[in-house]
Amino acid sequence: MLKYLFAKEEDIPQGSTALFFGVSSICWFIIGTGLGSFNAAKLAFPDWYHGLYALQFGHMRQVHVHAVIFGWIAMAFAASMMYITPALGNTKLWSEKLGIWNCLLYNVGLCFALALLWSGMTSGREYSDHIWPVDLYIAFVMVVPWSLNVWMTVLNRRTQGIYTTNWFFAACMFMTIIVFLVGNLPEFFHLTGLNEAYMTWWFAHNILGLLITPVAAAITYYIVPKITGNPLYSHRVGHLHFWSIVVFYSTPAAHHLMSAPLPEWLKSFASVEGVLILVPAVAYVCNILLTMQGKWSMFVTNIEIKFTITGVLLAIPLNMQGGFQQTRAINWYIHGTGWIVAHAHLALLGFSTFAEAAAVYYGLQVLLRRKLYSASLANFHFWMVLIGFSLYWVSMTIAGLIQGAAKIYEVPYVDVVIAEHPYMIVRWLGGTMVFFGNCIWLYNMVMTARAGSIVPVGRQPAEVAYTR
Amino acid sequence: MAFREYRIGCMMFGLALSTSMFVTIFLPGLDISGMSSTKLALEKQLTYGWESGFNYYDPFLRGKDKPIKVTLTKDPKTGAPMDKTNAYVFPAGTHFPDGLTHDNILGDKVQKASDEIGKIGEANEAQGGVFLVQTTADDTPYIEFATATRGWTTDAVLKAADNKSLAGSGKTLFIREGCWWCHTLLPEETQDWQTFGRPPLVGDFNGESPTTFGSDRKAPDLLHVGSRNSSREWLTMHFFNPRLVQPHSIMPRYDYLWGDKDKSGNPIDLKAWDREFMAYAKGESIYPPEVPIPADDSEARMLIDFVLNLK
Ligand code: HEM
Numbered sequence: 062m063l064k065y066l067f068a069k070e071e072d073i074p075q076g077s078t079a080l081f082f083g084v085s086s087i088c089w090f091i092i093g094t095g096l097g098s099f100n101a102a103k104l105a106f107p108d109w110y111h112g113l114y115a116l117q118f119g120h121m122r123q124v125h126v127h128a129v130i131f132g133w134i135a136m137a138f139a140a141s142m143m144y145i146t147p148a149l150g151n152t153k154l155w156s157e158k159l160g161i162w163n164c165l166l167y168n169v170g171l172c173f174a175l176a177l178l179w180s181g182m183t184s185g186r187e188y189s190d191h192i193w194p195v196d197l198y199i200a201f202v203m204v205v206p207w208s209l210n211v212w213m214t215v216l217n218r219r220t221q222g223i224y225t226t227n228w229f230f231a232a233c234m235f236m237t238i239i240v241f242l243v244g245n246l247p248e249f250f251h252l253t254g255l256n257e258a259y260m261t262w263w264f265a266h267n268i269l270g271l272l273i274t275p276v277a278a279a280i281t282y283y284i285v286p287k288i289t290g291n292p293l294y295s296h297r298v299g300h301l302h303f304w305s306i307v308v309f310y311s312t313p314a315a316h317h318l319m320s321a322p323l324p325e326w327l328k329s330f331a332s333v334e335g336v337l338i339l340v341p342a343v344a345y346v347c348n349i350l351l352t353m354q355g356k357w358s359m360f361v362t363n364i365e366i367k368f369t370i371t372g373v374l375l376a377i378p379l380n381m382q383g384g385f386q387q388t389r390a391i392n393w394y395i396h397g398t399g400w401i402v403a404h405a406h407l408a409l410l411g412f413s414t415f416a417e418a419a420a421v422y423y424g425l426q427v428l429l430r431r432k433l434y435s436a437s438l439a440n441f442h443f444w445m446v447l448i449g450f451s452l453y454w455v456s457m458t459i460a461g462l463i464q465g466a467a468k469i470y471e472v473p474y475v476d477v478v479i480a481e482h483p484y485m486i487v488r489w490l491g492g493t494m495v496f497f498g499n500c501i502w503l504y505n506m507v508m509t510a511r512a513g514s515i516v517p518v519g520r521q522p523a524e525v526a527y528t529r
Numbered sequence: 530m531a532f533r534e535y536r537i538g539c540m541m542f543g544l545a546l547s548t549s550m551f552v553t554i555f556l557p558g559l560d561i562s563g564m565s566s567t568k569l570a571l572e573k574q575l576t577y578g579w580e581s582g583f584n585y586y587d588p589f590l591r592g593k594d595k596p597i598k599v600t601l602t603k604d605p606k607t608g609a610p611m612d613k614t615n616a617y618v619f620p621a622g623t624h625f626p627d628g629l630t631h632d633n634i635l636g637d638k639v640q641k642a643s644d645e646i647g648k649i650g651e652a653n654e655a656q657g658g659v660f661l662v663q664t665t666a667d668d669t670p671y672i673e674f675a676t677a678t679r680g681w682t683t684d685a686v687l688k689a690a691d692n693k694s695l696a697g698s699g700k701t702l703f704i705r706e707g708c709w710w711c712h713t714l715l716p717e718e719t720q721d722w723q724t725f726g727r728p729p730l731v732g733d734f735n736g737e738s739p740t741t742f743g744s745d746r747k748a749p750d751l752l753h754v755g756s757r758n759s760s761r762e763w764l765t766m767h768f769f770n771p772r773l774v775q776p777h778s779i780m781p782r783y784d785y786l787w788g789d790k791d792k793s794g795n796p797i798d799l800k801a802w803d804r805e806f807m808a809y810a811k812g813e814s815i816y817p818p819e820v821p822i823p824a825d826d827s828e829a830r831m832l833i834d835f836v837l838n839l840k
Pocket residue numbers: 187269270273274316317319335336338339342379380381382383384385386387392395396397401404405406408409412413744745
């Protein structure tokens with residue numbers, strides 16, 4: 062990588078940026094889930110090691126969250142965009158050199174940002190925990206160059222129209238920058254009080270809704286037609302998905318603060334808009350599942366499709382859960398409990414991670430022009446993540462319902478802690494399975510680069526038979 | 530942009546996004562900013578100072594640049610006895626909360642009373658000063674700049690004080706140590722009244738930053754913990770090692786906040802303490818080791834002050 066930093070643009074092989082982002086994302090996935098599993102162990106057994114005070118739960122929790130969101134999810138997005146955007150525009154990436162610098166500074170910046178969070182330097186605002194100088198770095202050094210590459214590639218395309226995936230990518234990068242800068246206004250300008258609290262959640266909600274959800278969906282809009290060979294079921298439904306995301310998903314931020322004393326109209330408005338998010342959700346899921354018509358056997362035989370479709374299927378309970386849990390009738394019961402933690406992991410570890418993992422699997426094979434080293438290891442990875450995630454989700458949902466019941470029956474809090482203990486252990490075991498599966502994935506990918514069978518030019522990796 | 534449709538699409542996109550931001554940021558912002566401060570909001574601002582998260586004046590979140598909350602039972606100037614009063618001392622150079630420096634934070638009525646009766650316009654950060662929270666006859670809370678109205682200097686007040694609370698510095702540590710990942714500071718309106726006390730009102734937060742409501746509750750709400758649990762001894766043991774007083778607790782130990790020396794200057798040996806504690810936890814010894822009393826300037830002291838101040 063380093064040798065390309067000062068190379069001429071022509072000398073850098075096409076796809077290098079995507080490759081570096083892809084490999085980094087897998088490494089961050091391992092780090093992030095490792096940290097998650099570590100935190101889970103702390104919540105199950107607070108005293109299982111002594112003396113290492115730097116590894117305090119209160120410091121490590123946000124490091125986990127930011128390692129998985131900025132490290133894994135965002136970098137997997139960057140990797141996907143860097144190879145999908147040019148492929149769909151029938152062109153090459155606008156600037157590989159910018160991309161490589163971007164990838165380097167992204168990794169360096171992220172390490173630095175996480176180290177600061179770890180040391181306790183935080184703004185004290187969930188999801189925008191980074192201090193404002195780091196926010197500026199993220200916006201202008203990490204995200205703007207990335208977006209530039211995407212936008213310019215779309216503009217320089219050699220096709221007439223722009224495919225769904227690409228307008229999703231271009232628009233989402235734009236919205237991400239806006240959300241990042243506007244959402245951090247409380248820090249830049251020291252806003253206080255409820256304004257600060259509300260803007261914190263405006264940021265958190267929109268980064269989930271305008272970056273993570275639509276980009277993960279856009280990736281599947283590429284992967285499924287590309288690998289199955291079926292055209293996208295409906296471009297129009299894609300339009301419905303896009304516009305309803307922009308209109309409905311950008312508005313219900315206040316549903317995260319249903320129990321705070323915000324103006325009542327705002328909470329009611331958020332609650333209604335939140336149910337309307339079901340419009341893009343249903344449009345999207347139907348569109349992808351109908352694209353699969355006639356190719357359902359690939360759900361079993363093809364690893365990328367297996368990951369993608371599992372992710373899409375997980376989006377169904379995710380959005381159903383979301384739509385209901387934010388109505389006042391239900392929110393009071395499950396707010397702030399493990400239920401929400403389960404929902405958050407259903408969203409990020411379920412739906413979005415599965416979609417991104419497929420894109421990284423596929424992307425690395427295409428970029429390396431090598432067939433995946435081992436199908437069995439890939440299947441093993443899939444099942445480790447799926448079973449691990451399911452254990453996590455089920456145990457935290459149950460723990461959440463216990464907490465909810467305890468809220469109304471007003472039991473002494475420590476009894477809740479005792480009742481949750483077994484579920485905390487299950488969560489830890491489940492999470493550790495995910496971590497372990499990811500280590501296997503990295504091994505499989507390294508071996509693919511070294512020993513995967515070569516994919517002939519003009520062929521899909523999926524068309525080449527497995528040797529292992 | 531080969532197609533006309535793309536240009537129209539971009540414009541529609543811009544329109545949709547800006548309308549959305551108008552409705553979800555501008556309108557709520559107007560509404561929220563129009564809320565008048567309650568008395569609690571004034572007390573909180575004066576206790577917590579300017580900013581409790583990362584900021585230029587306290588980049589490592591050590592609890593610097595914070596006011597001191599004191600309790601007075603005699604007039605610091607004349608020495609005459611008086612009713613128990615809370616005063617907020619800002620040593621010279623301590624940064625003021627937004628309510629004192631911006632006109633649009635407190636709400637019109639509160640701002641007017643604070644200016645006219647409380648003379649807060651005369652206060653400046655370089656010189657510091659002493660503030661009180663008062664209420665007018667028609668129940669409007671306001672801030673009084675006691676250095677101007679009563680001639681109370683910071684030194685005199687600190688000397689006359691019965692009790693000095695470092696709750697402001699404690700809030701910084703509350704944020705740095707991530708207590709809010711487990712504890713909320715927001716009893717819910719629907720069902721928490723009995724267990725955790727009164728949920729906050731709209732005007733309770735003016736000028737506070739960050740508000741750290743917390744979104745995951747793995748532990749009791751702390752907004753009114755000082756009212757139900759006000760024993761400094763219990764809290765000291767609980768922070769040092771929660772398993773001392775609550776064997777099933779999952780709260781982390783905060784013994785490292787004690788620093789190197791305890792209150793009487795004896796060095797603290799955490800490793801040795803841990804060995805004795807583990808022996809006790811295994812049932813090998815009958816008594817747990819003694820918990821050191823935190824030094825007056827230790828981080829543990831600040832955090833305990835903060836918790837006790839949450840009434
Ligand atoms: C119809 C769709 C959805 C709705 C209405 C919805 C609604 C909600 C609500 C109301 C909460 C907060 C609950 C509380 O604290 O009381 C929440 C939390 C969360 N949601 Fe969703 N959700 C939806 C889909 C999604 C999707 C697609 C994602 C991400 C890809 C997502 C990610 C999250 C995360 C990460 C949290 C946790 C926030 C925290 O830290 O407290 N949700 N959701």
